[in-house]
Amino acid sequence: MLQAHALPAEPASTIVPEKAREGIDVQINGESFHHTGDPQMPLLWYLRDVLRLTGTKYGGEHGENGADLVLVGDTAVSAVTVAMHTLAGKSVTTVEGLAAGDGSLHPLQQAFIDEDAIGCGYCTPGWLIAGVALLRRKPKPDDGDIDQLPNLCRCGCQTRVRRAIKRAAAGKAGQS
Ligand code: FES
The missing domain is CATH 1.10.150.120 ([2Fe-2S]-binding domain)
Structure with a gap:
C-alpha cells in the first residue's frame, strides 16, 4: 500500500525556473551583449546602430576596402559580411577596444x-x-x-x- 508523503513545510529551493532565452550572446570589447533582433543582422550595423560604436566604417557591400574590419578572436574579418548569428559565444574587438583599460593606446x-x-x-x-x-x-x-x-x-x-x-x-x- 502506498504511503502518502507529507509536503515539506518549506519549498526545497527558492530558485525560480526561467525559460531558455532566445537570442545571441556575444562579447564585444570585453563586455557581454545579448542580441535579440534579426539573427541575420550584419555585425557592422549592430556595432554602429545598436551599440553606437561608430569607429568601424562601411567598407563597401562586401567589405572590399577594409574599413569595416574587426577582430573576431585574433582574426580580422569584415563586419558587414558577418551575420550576428555566427557570433554566438565569440569575442569581437573593434577599434574602440584596442586601447588598454586605463586609456593608454595600443x-x-x-x-x-x-x-x-x-x-x-x-x-x-x-x-x-x-x-x-x-x-x-x-x-x-x-x-x-x-x-x-x-x-x-x-x-x-x-x-x-x-x-x-x-x-x-x-x-x-x-x-x-
Ligand atoms: S582614406 Fe583618408 S586616411 Fe585613408
Missing part, C-alpha cells in the same frame, strides 16, 4: 601617430585592426605581408602605414 595606434599615418581617418580603424591581426600572427612582418592587407586608403597613406606597422613590430612606438 602600440600600433601610437605608431600611427608617430608616423603621421592618418589622413582623413576613414580608413584608419580598418588599418589598425588589420595591422593588429597581422602582428599577432607574424610579429615581424615584411613589406610584402603589409602590402597584402586588404585595406585601401584614398589619402595615399599606405607608405606611412607600412612604416607605422614596422615601427610597432620593432617595439619603437612612442620613441623618436
Whole structure:
C-alpha cells in the first residue's frame, strides 16, 4: 500500500525556473551583449546602430576596402559580411577596444601617430585592426605581408602605414 508523503513545510529551493532565452550572446570589447533582433543582422550595423560604436566604417557591400574590419578572436574579418548569428559565444574587438583599460593606446595606434599615418581617418580603424591581426600572427612582418592587407586608403597613406606597422613590430612606438 502506498504511503502518502507529507509536503515539506518549506519549498526545497527558492530558485525560480526561467525559460531558455532566445537570442545571441556575444562579447564585444570585453563586455557581454545579448542580441535579440534579426539573427541575420550584419555585425557592422549592430556595432554602429545598436551599440553606437561608430569607429568601424562601411567598407563597401562586401567589405572590399577594409574599413569595416574587426577582430573576431585574433582574426580580422569584415563586419558587414558577418551575420550576428555566427557570433554566438565569440569575442569581437573593434577599434574602440584596442586601447588598454586605463586609456593608454595600443602600440600600433601610437605608431600611427608617430608616423603621421592618418589622413582623413576613414580608413584608419580598418588599418589598425588589420595591422593588429597581422602582428599577432607574424610579429615581424615584411613589406610584402603589409602590402597584402586588404585595406585601401584614398589619402595615399599606405607608405606611412607600412612604416607605422614596422615601427610597432620593432617595439619603437612612442620613441623618436
Ligand atoms: S586616411 Fe583618408 S582614406 Fe585613408
